[in-house]
Amino acid sequence: MHxxxxxNVVGLTRALLGPHTPNLNxxxxxxxxxxxxxxxxxxxxxxxxxxxxxxxxxxxxANGWYFREMNEVWxxxxxxxxxxxxxxxxxxxxxxxxxxxSNTFWWHAMATTADITxxxxxxxxxxxxxxxxxxxxxxxxxxELTEKLGQFPLFHFWGPATSIKSSQWIAxxxxxxxxxxxxxxxxxxLPHLDYALQKFGPxxxxxxDLEEIDTVVGDLLEFFTARDCxxxxxxxxxxxxxxxxxxxxxxxxxxxxxxxxVDLGREYLDFDTCRAFAVSDHQIAHVYIHNTDDIxxxxxxxxxxxxxxxxxxxxxxxxxGLDHERSGELVLLAEPDSWFxxxxxQDDKRAPDYAHQVEIHKKPGFDPCEMFLNPELAFPKLKxxxxxxxxxxxxxxxxxVIAVKPELVKGSHGVSDGSPHTIPILxxxxxxLLPQTEGRVPxxxxxxxxxxxxxx
Numbered sequence: 539m540h541x542x543x544x545x546n547v548v549g550l551t552r553a554l555l556g557p558h559t560p561n562l563n564x565x566x567x568x569x570x571x572x573x574x575x576x577x578x579x580x581x582x583x584x585x586x587x588x589x590x591x592x593x594x595x596x597x598x599x600a601n602g603w604y605f606r607e608m609n610e611v612w613x614x615x616x617x618x619x620x621x622x623x624x625x626x627x628x629x630x631x632x633x634x635x636x637x638x639x640s641n642t643f644w645w646h647a648m649a650t651t652a653d654i655t656x657x658x659x660x661x662x663x664x665x666x667x668x669x670x671x672x673x674x675x676x677x678x679x680x681x682e683l684t685e686k687l688g689q690f691p692l693f694h695f696w697g698p699a700t701s702i703k704s705s706q707w708i709a710x711x712x713x714x715x716x717x718x719x720x721x722x723x724x725x726x727x728l729p730h731l732d733y734a735l736q737k738f739g740p741x742x743x744x745x746x747d748l749e750e751i752d753t754v755v756g757d758l759l760e761f762f763t764a765r766d767c768x769x770x771x772x773x774x775x776x777x778x779x780x781x782x783x784x785x786x787x788x789x790x791x792x793x794x795x796x797x798x799x800v801d802l803g804r805e806y807l808d809f810d811t812c813r814a815f816a817v818s819d820h821q822i823a824h825v826y827i828h829n830t831d832d833i834x835x836x837x838x839x840x841x842x843x844x845x846x847x848x849x850x851x852x853x854x855x856x857x858x859g860l861d862h863e864r865s866g867e868l869v870l871l872a873e874p875d876s877w878f879x880x881x882x883x884q885d886d887k888r889a890p891d892y893a894h895q896v897e898i899h900k901k902p903g904f905d906p907c908e909m910f911l912n913p914e915l916a917f918p919k920l921k922x923x924x925x926x927x928x929x930x931x932x933x934x935x936x937x938x939v940i941a942v943k944p945e946l947v948k949g950s951h952g953v954s955d956g957s958p959h960t961i962p963i964l965x966x967x968x969x970x971l972l973p974q975t976e977g978r979v980p981x982x983x984x985x986x987x988x989x990x991x992x993x994x
Contacts, residue, residue, distance in 0.1 A: 572963065579819055697896045709726065731751045820904055
């Protein structure tokens with residue numbers, strides 16, 4: 539067995555390599571492109587890489603979905619038991635019982651059969667405060683990392699303050715894990731580029747971000763190759779320019795399909811009494827319809843709509859590998875320049891209280907606007923400072939500083955149209971182990987390639 543490291547540089551494509559990526563360029567000469575999974579979003583793509591199966595088999599149909607039995611929309615669940623197929627570490631352990639694996643910030647990291655795991659996990663205190671932190675197994679590893687590296691910089695991992703600090707912390711944690719545990723396989727997640735590309739678009743000013751992530755990757759390559767590890771560098775998806783937000787829930791509202799509960803003058807979706815509603819996730823949206831007799835009518839709402847490329851029923855979902863019980867009765871796929879919001883309100887004064895907050899677990903869909911401060915605030919940074927002061931003084935506070943302006947978003951992902959910015963890349967310090975073919979490597983082949991790096 540040959541110790542292997544897989545570095546997931548989210549959003550990286552061949553089109554982004556150049557003068558700002560000297561370390562990554564060294565691996566690019568003998569590399570391959572990946573045919574991304576559908577949907578090409580974090581949880582789905584990672585589950586496909588880890589299992590070698592499409593979403594219809596592993597069950598991760600998006601970053602979140604409507605849990606019918608609980609009547610709840612939940613995104614970013616962390617239990618690994620949601621993945622309904624054996625993972626690469628399960629398969630490797632069957633081949634060699636001495637095999638060990640560290641999952642260093644790949645998603646679905648809790649309640650796992652991996653030997654070591656690290657994942658973002660804020661502390662939610664009884665007084666309403668949210669404190670930056672992470673979860674690890676073994677449990678004591680969290681204290682060791684905090685003592686050595688400082689507290690995990692959660693607010694640099696997601697939100698308007700995202701920066702290279704979170705990816706740097708993860709990289710440093712990966713080195714610590716290797717020094718102490720020497721896992722056979724270590725999976726490392728570096729998200730920084732993903733956020734920059736969504737904010738500015740792949741054709742925007744991301745030179746500094748490319749240089750920053752290249753420096754982090756270069757340091758990891760030097761560290762792990764010196765320790766005689768094989769290193770795979772890959773990405774989950776590419777991010778393409780977008781300019782058109784599409785609002786499927788507002789379209790359903792106009793057709794009298796939504797049911798809204800009004801609390802304190804604000805509107806909230808009541809999932810069980812909606813005739814139909816959409817859970818939007820970048821360029822894919824799952825539309826849940828309680829009565830099958832309504833499917834044809836709901837489909838007619840979305841067909842021939844600018845920004846929507848495909849409306850898939852259960853039969854059509856099979857061709858895309860999405861025919862799973864967790865999928866919506868209909869699935870929407872966006873056109874290349876478009877993406878889906880979760881918005882359902884028509885009057886901003888009646889928007890839910892979480893609309894202007896970073897609340898990834900309350901919103902019934904993914905919200906990239908959480909990376910932007912509200913431009914309507916006269917002094918947004920001053921308001922943030924005021925809220926932080928309230929927090930430190932122990933007062934209750936609401937960090938209501940986030941934009942609700944989808945036109946700010948310049949990049950998205952989820953559906954590849956084959957253009958250079960949408961095709962993830964695969965590189966290796968052992969290029970002889972990569973497929974020697976002209977075509978793209980299917981996302982479902984990545985699991986076998988990890989095993990090949992370990993055992994060939």
